[in-house]
Amino acid sequence: MPNSINEYKIEEILNLNDIVEVIGELITLKKAGANYSGLCPFHKEKTPSFVVSPDKQIYHCFGCGEGGDAISFIMNYKNLSFMESLEYLGDRVGIKVEKTSSSQKQDRYKINYEMNRDAAVYFYKQLSQNKQATEYLRKRGISNEARKLFGIGFSQNKWDGLIKYLEEKGYKKKDMEVNGLIIKSDKSSSYYDRFRNRVIFPIFDVKKRIIGFGGRVLGNELPKYINSPDSPIFNKGRNLYNLNNAKSFSHRDGIILTEGYMDVIKLSINGFENAVASLGTALTVEQVKLMKKYSKSFYISYDSDGAGKKAAVKAANLLKSNDLQCRVLLFPDKKDPDEFISQYGRAKYKERLENSLEYFEFLDYFLSSEYDLNSDKGKLNYIREMIQYLNNVNNAVEKELYIDKISKKLNISKDSIFNLFKKSQHSKRKNEKNVFKKIDMGTGKTNSYEVKLLDLLKKNPELSEYIKSKYKEDIFKNTKYKSEFYSLMSREFKNDELQGSSDINLTQQELIDIADDYINKIRNDGKKKIRNMLYDRLMSEPDNEMLLKQIKNIDEEIN
Structure with a gap:
């Protein structure tokens, strides 16, 4: 066979x-x-x-x-x-290539996609029947049109609502479990719904197939968000929320990177349809390779608290190491994009985009706030960390320009900085890991x-x-x-x-x-x-x- x-x-x-x-x-x-x-x-x-x-x-x-x-x-x-x-x-x-017998009649992938589509229909219908959920979205500024555009739904506060619905559609519980929609109990052989009493955000791939879901609680209980686990058709590190829509706008405006579903939705309904979000993880190499197909220009629009700035540093360096242009937005009072655009509006957010910091400007801003540059120790730490980041810059001329800026800023000779830089490069080559590349779906x-x-x-x-x-x-x-x-x-x-x-x-x-x-x-x-x-x-x-x-x-x- x-x-x-x-x-x-x-x-x-x-x-x-x-x-x-x-x-x-x-x-x-x-x-x-x-x-x-x-x-x-x-x-x-x-x-x-x-x-x-x-x-x-x-x-x-x-x-x-x-x-x-x-x-x-x-x-x-x-x-x-x-x-x-x-x-x-x-x-x-x-990726391990797993061979299967061509005589197998059922296409497991097709079943998973169809099951997710039916689950999304179920969640979407449930939303209109729950006043608490619709009121929550209304207060967050999410219109009926936006709910329809993103397929936003709601999961009832029941243990088996989705299970019964999908069973009526002819799906088996074991397949539901593999697809991440239900969970098997540790205490018995019974199953229960993974998403309960949560606003549901369907996650689409670039071909507009539903591959997973994200769920947000209505109150303040933890965890605030949960996502579908990895499945045969879903991998959090290899997909992005809303890339299926954003890719149509990316060639003109680049791609705006955010950290959450609500950031993406709020930006989109305010005219920034080129926004995407990673799925509960830090930005990955695979996600960058996927986006690189659609744009070479990126805006990092993360939360402006301490954790958000550190995540922006990692994202900026990952983008730069892949020869991509990136700029970083900063918001006052540790706000996130959703909060900022809700309070100040579209025009002010556009100003933030236009005044965003270029790669080196942002790294300088970040490290200058991390270290006391009036002390020798602070200067040394600044240089050491900046050099680590500049290893991600592939253009030799660009590197030299940045080193020149560091030299003038700290009043330290370029030769001294170059010597440290060469040692860092040698260490990088010695420990360099394999980097993944993307290709058109083909x-x-x-x-x-x-x-x-x-x-x-x-x-x-x-x-x-x-x-x-x-x-x-x-x-x-x-x-x-x-x-x-x-x-x-x-x-x-x-x-x-x-x-x-x-x-x-x-x-x-x-x-x-x-x-x-x-x-x-x-x-x-x-x-x-x-x-x-x-x-x-x-x-x-x-x-x-x-x-x-x-x-x-x-x-x-x-x-």
Whole structure:
């Protein structure tokens, strides 16, 4: 029985692997406008014709025609199978590739998504039936429109309200437990609802699927917030609240980072729809990689108390280490964004955005308040901590400018600071950990010919031998059907499985002709994506004759 891997796991692995870094670890790449270029590893050449697009997360060689996504590259470069390539990329980002039998009929991921959707409907209906909850939201300035936009709901003060509702929908308690919606009692074999007497905030992924929930108490009891635990479709450190909406505004305005659901909602209804929040944890590398797909500019809008400022320092350094621009907002009287915009309004918050502190300015502000710079000990502590932070700056010129500012501020020679900095860098290299990278989801639009080819292979399994003999393994590019295709291609059939399985109204040659036609159309679809990438580049290089020639060649190949 063949092994396969669920399409959602493929998404997760690709989402954390940046194609530029994956390929850059194996061949030399140089920046070339919006893309990267290098000598193609698949044929001999003296002039680089191999291009990698970080935006589209694909590569293409205009010399030999090789192209695809990160999986395709590893397959071709290392001569690995589809599964082996996934395992290679999974190892890079700490994800274990678990193989399952392709004969399994139920898609567990699909069940989890559907269950969460039904649970969200239940919570949403319960909200309108609870006056205390609706009054709480009204006092917090959350309108009916905002409740609808974010799908805000309420969980009754019952032990099994959700359990009974989902059981009526046909779901099993064990699946509810795996999905984090209910908890098994330690004292008995019974179950109870995880969320009780709380305002509920559904958490969506970037594809607008509900992957988990957050719940806030109406009073002051603790814990104030609880979130769904990690599940097959939910990982707190790899998702962000409201990124599904904020990504549409991020290219223009950047992304505003906050610490809570209410911060995001209040900012959004005041016109700052580009706000997101981490899910009860400090900002993670994986979250940064995910957001980096949508923006290179960030505003850290955390609480202005001591804990909030320390969290902002960590977030700023994490963003900077990933070559991202970041600025930090400060609020008076230790307020959080929700409190500030509620009291002072949209215009004042916009002023805070416009006057936010640049990376170094914020670190200087923070450390100047932490240490007594009138004492030698305070100056030394300031320098040591600042140098640790500046290790996150990848631009050498930028580092030197910051060190120059430190030198002038503290009246200490640049050479002395540089010596400390070099020692710090040596220590960093010695202990440096692996850093994860993200990639575009890469599933793309559904290709109808891929569906047709899969259906043809299922009905006529003997065609897999013909396809393997004529074509390379990486026929399917950047699509959710990859895993199923490789599973069918790797399958070994018995004689009785082949008998009677074919389309009896077609000859073997006709079936082969149909398969060839589908594969050519799938390939043409990939060529069109490459052509679009060239057109994007042509916008900034209108006189580039080589690009025009390459576009013409691709058009001829397609025709």
